[in-house]
Amino acid sequence: MLRLPYKNYWTSGICLPATVLACIAGSQQAVGNPISDTHIFRVGAYEQDIDVAASATRGGAPEVEIDFDKALGLDDSATTLFFQYQWRFKENWTLSAFYTNMSADGSNTAGRDFNWDGVDYKAGARLDTEFGVDTYLIAVDYSFIKTDKLDIGAGFGLHAFEIETDIEAEVGIVEDGNTDDSIRGRVARNTTELLAPLPNIRGFARYMITPKWAVLGSLGWLSANYEDYDGDYLFLTALTEYRFTENFGIGASYQISEIDVTNDNGNRKRAFDIDQYGPSIYLTYGF
Known part of the structure; x- marks a missing residue:
């Protein structure tokens, strides 16, 4: 200086x-950047469009897939906070951890009878639904090519998805589209939870356009079948970030993820097909 x-x-x-x-x-x-920093923290928010289709059955009941948007009135978008940490513990090796929580709710009137996870819901009942996905990631990556401006590599990650669905049905007298709450009564409710660990193989690239401005991209996919689980997970992330000081910066990204997982233990079967996509904005700190 x-x-x-x-x-x-x-x-x-x-x-x-x-x-x-x-x-x-x-x-x-020289300023810090995603290639040279040992530790990087990111915190931000996604604005995601979501699409959920799922089924849950017990005791050999027929499996009927439900579109949560059309049948249950689930919100088709959600704002989601996320946290990420990256540690370059050796010159060509990095360890990453990631967490985000997505939640949405909705309400609708059941257009037909259906069964969800052993509970019967009748046509005409008002349905109130809460749906959430907690996503955890731990990944180890290796850089095949690493210079001051370019970092390209691959790795292995393990995602864990904690999925929770709560569906409650109520009935009452409806006049002119309004339900008389004074005589409304709950007739059915079910909470379904599933913790699904899904591995993936990852590829990534980081490039420094200037000493302060970087672009990054990553792609991951793997289909796995083990024990009671059968599923695949695909994600694609593209982001750019700018360091306005040596340590602090701001970034924006766009992410696409597709989760398709089934858990079947012989007596109970739960299947989820979840698509999430949208932009984010975040703050970053590295050193």
């Missing part, structure tokens, strides 16, 4: 030129 003596700075008549030169010199210094 350029340092000027206090006396000369104010008495030599070069205050403004000296300030400009100091800024220029400072801008040429």
